[in-house]
Amino acid sequence: MTDRTLSRIFGTKRITVCALCTTLMVICSWISIPLLIPFTLQTFAVCLISSLFGYATAVMSLVLYMLLGIFGLPVFSGFRAGVSVLAGPTGGYIIGFFATALCAGYFPERYGRTGAVLILSMSAGVILCYAFGTAWFVWVYMRFAAPVSFASALSMCVVPYIPADAAKIVLSSMLVRRIYPLIGRRKI
Numbered sequence: 001m002t003d004r005t006l007s008r009i010f011g012t013k014r015i016t017v018c019a020l021c022t023t024l025m026v027i028c029s030w031i032s033i034p035l036l037i038p039f040t041l042q043t044f045a046v047c048l049i050s051s052l053f054g055y056a057t058a059v060m061s062l063v064l065y066m067l068l069g070i071f072g073l074p075v076f077s078g079f080r081a082g083v084s085v086l087a088g089p090t091g092g093y094i095i096g097f098f099a100t101a102l103c104a105g106y107f108p109e110r111y112g113r114t115g116a117v118l119i120l121s122m123s124a125g126v127i128l129c130y131a132f133g134t135a136w137f138v139w140v141y142m143r144f145a146a147p148v149s150f151a152s153a154l155s156m157c158v159v160p161y162i163p164a165d166a167a168k169i170v171l172s173s174m175l176v177r178r179i180y181p182l183i184g185r186r187k188i
Contacts (some may be wrong), residue, residue: 014057021049021061040077043129044168047122051176052115052183055105062097070119082127092136093157096129104146113180118173122155126165130158172173 032072050058065075066086074081076094083137103125104118131133134153137180 014060015158016058017053018061018064021045021053021057022064024049025061025065026068029077030079032077033164034059035164037164039161039164041168042077042097043126043165044172046097047104047169047172048175050101050103050105050125051108051118051122051172052180053105054109055102057133058101058105059098062101066094086133087140088173089137089140090133092140094132095136096132099128099132100125108176113176115173115177118176119169122169123172125164126169144166 025042025045028045031041032038033041039047046058046062049061069075069081069085072081076085086094100122104122107124108117109119134150134157137157138148138150138153141153
């Protein structure tokens, strides 16, 4: 790699934006909305970051977020930390954020940040996150607890969260449409 390529990938702006995006991820994972089924704002943060700054910045931010958690900082939901969180039943959803970041970041970069592109790309990313997380959930339960069917896992881990995630997708797409014109001209 040339110095120019390294500067573009690991430049001061990119590192600063990644640190800020990681901070947003941490804060959104700590916020728990206590409705009938409590939920966090992690999906919102991943969709917002990816659509605003692109998938490369989002993936680097997610790697940093996961490393902070692995090394013991309480960055995951419920102020949890450690490899055990990623290896546990809900760890697949955290890893599934990478699929969300790729979808929600790539398609708006490629096809523009119109409302339809944002909603569709974020929705596809969240569906992929659901798929990966639910498969992980089933696998962990089959290995360490009682077997659970994929349908049961979906009814426990996905269906109750669909309305909240739909609202997060709409909110993040609205924010991207308002914020991107302000920052979009500046290359990161």
